[in-house]
Amino acid sequence: MARPRKPLLSRERIVVAALALVDAEGLEAVSTRRLAAELGVSGPSLYNHFRTKDAILDAVADRVCADVDLSMFEDATDWRTALLTWARSYRAALAAHPHIVPHLARGPGRRPSQLRMADAVFGAMTAAGWSRAQATRIGALMRYFVAGSALGSFARGFVDDAAVYAGDYPHLDQAHLLAEHQQQVDEGAFETGLRALVDGLALTFPADGARPEQAPAAGRPA
Template structure:
């Protein structure tokens, strides 16, 4: 099998090209422009051609750093994860508080860039990126300091991250819909509730849930729901994976 076919298909798994002359564009410039395009116009707007136009550069300049759009997304995903607050170590008794702060920061970061939830499962080997690696190492360290074995720390971290990404995916979908509608979250929800209650006429529990949402602040409800769910996750992680002693 040719050597190039054996390479791992990831921007993080191959050496960066060495050039004696200074390339017209830096990797940072490309990633910054791609992130801006994604934040302002969404995932559907991203293409190598459009990015080149934004940078006033030809494809050759970009292909020095990224082989294709998939590699570009790996870079941008890692850039976004660089915004997440890395949990501080050094307090074995405070592992829950440290993980909670990190989880809240991760949720906030994902919701600042709602397009990202659509690509997390397709972002190749994004976990090899430096920002994701730094965050992962810190989370593992926090759990280990709290008495978890390394294997248990890995399981606990993955469980917390899965919860955060799962909740944020649903929230990001709602926020994306809101952005298209031009309405505020509170206004949009209040207009939706009558239709939701009507659709739930044959489902008494759903109808009561929808009725109970009238007059509530939607953002506060989302924040409370995330906090309570995270507390449940951490309680389960502690009961199942933390040392009994």
């Protein structure tokens, strides 16, 4: 039997094409019509693999989160070191694909990679002695912080024209230099905030660990 001229359509090909489109042009660029054109297929053929555009974006988001390292939660690493190491890996995965972050921010939904991550963090925190309520809050807190830090660059938000800041904004006399040092500024800010968060949590750990009765009932939010 002769080979088909074009590779057969698969979930994998659709997800790879959708991620490339999101990276290049943002979430708004993704549509079934556009993806079909990129893949050289008819639009309806995508529905054999994904029922909706949101389902495609869910798969893209899950692919990005699959790159997050969770091994530190399985290696009996102390909870502080585990949170620091995981958060850095999490941010690196999101920062490589910042346009998908708004979709990820909706929560894990049914996405396997995000559910595995939530399960790993919650399990490690409760095993370390945190109450279920605080373990839930820690997972939420870290997600807010990491997603926000990966969404955009603080440094790149300032133009490199010193005249913009002269006179009216005397405390921003060096702001025009921030974009030039974008990586140093943004990564430094992330590290500063991350360590402050984890150090702050450590200060409350003994008291929280002594109050397991504050845990929410199973299946209920904290």
